[in-house]
Amino acid sequence: MSTETTSSKGRPAQRVTRQRLAIRALLTDIDGFRSAQQLHEELREAGDSVGLATVYRTLQAMAESGEVDGIRTDDGEMVYRQCSQGHHHHLVCRECGRTVEISAKLVEQWAQTVATEHGFRDAGHEIELFGLCSDC
Amino acid sequence: MSTETTSSKGRPAQRVTRQRLAIRALLTDIDGFRSAQQLHEELREAGDSVGLATVYRTLQAMAESGEVDGIRTDDGEMVYRQCSQGHHHHLVCRECGRTVEISAKLVEQWAQTVATEHGFRDAGHEIELFGLCSDC
């Protein structure tokens, strides 16, 4: 047996670095979605500068591990935010960007069923709702 | 009164060119979604070459006028297809890209309801299902 700290998923262990802590802390503080570039900028302003490439790599890793939630905006930019955890979707205001987190058991099941009916396995889905919120 | 051919929407009239006809014809022939780059390549192979920039510009115009349907893939690329019309969603194989068109009255309603419940109006949504198809 070994003494190494390897995740059960076989991925290499992630090391705790100033940069990762800074990114995680920032994401915890803020509410909405942020792009890698925005985070990079906000970190710089906060005097806790992190290389842009590192921000990208970290965000990717965090998204893969499920620690953050990444979606792609209309103009093709990836934006992330810390997810409360668990699987959920968003209702986003087209105007002001306000987002409401929604759970959707109904739709989850529907997605599974549809996929299975068509012979697809290992089904996943992407669902985002848009609209104009009451303030806009 | 004037004799000009201006659309009722006030946009400048679109001229009929070989390039536009070629793109439209190609989109009519094929089934799935294609990126601007793919179309550009397929046109070139068919000996009906069209400049890449023109493909981009044309697809944009067609999408705006509602003649084609454009969605953004997971990796941020825009893909288009002639829309059969009507609203629908897709079940896409993660491996081979095979797509099945699905209708989803259930989910449509759900989306409306959820949006309304949260005070959002003018609701729309984006729903894509993924999985591994039976061949993969």
Added chain:
DNA sequence: TTCTTTGCAAACCTTTTGCATATTC
């Protein structure tokens, strides 16, 4: 000491734009 992470700059890719030329109306 070993293996991972960082930073920087260069590379990538898709998409957009400027401008002279060609085309449609």
Added chain:
DNA sequence: GAATATGCAAAAGGTTTGCAAAGAA
């Protein structure tokens, strides 16, 4: 002939990658 469309090449963005140096375990 006037206005729009095309092509090309260059510019823009956002994102990724190679590599040497720094840092965690």
